[in-house]
Amino acid sequence: MRAIPAAPVRYAWLALIVALPAQAELPAGPGMAETERLCQGCHDISQSVSLRQDRNGWSATLMKMVGFGVKASDEELGVLVEYLTKHYPAGELPPLDVNAARAIQLESRLSLKRSEAAAILRHRDEHGPFKSLKDLLAVPGIDTGKIESKQDRLVFRISSGS
């Protein structure tokens, strides 16, 4: 029979994997403590900061969370809205991984037509992941200018798995 590691050893790894990204995620500054205290429990803190939006957008999200049962004073909500607007502002989406993107993301992030996004996905399915911008621009039937103008917002990750 194979030896099975004792439970504490196995779960120690799990705790590490779960704890690290959550900690690394929140930038330091006024409001970080409140965000940590009030914005997890119902869902992961990474979901709390998954949006990029302006002050109005964050206020609306906070009101929605209050509706779901978040107990925060007006003062705390004020601190939260400042923190979230400062660190997760509109228009600063993380770069799009062309090799994992879905059609809707290609359309919205690159202002492509539905048919262009479909052509990219078809090409990816048939030929495998894109290695570089050059590969992507070679897809027939796409507006290369639109893609080139946003090239600094794109990454081409190749997963070692599949």
Ligand code: HEC
């Ligand atoms: C009392 C429970 C609760 C707490 C605490 C909570 N949320 Fe939520 N949150 C929810 C629920 C319920 C959803 C909807 C989940 C879903 O649709 O999967 C949600 C979803 C979200 C979403 C996804 C987008 C959306 O609008 O649905 C964001 C962003 C979010 N919460 C931000 C926050 C922030 C910021 C805080 C800290 C103030 C927070 N949440 C604290 C219950 C909570």
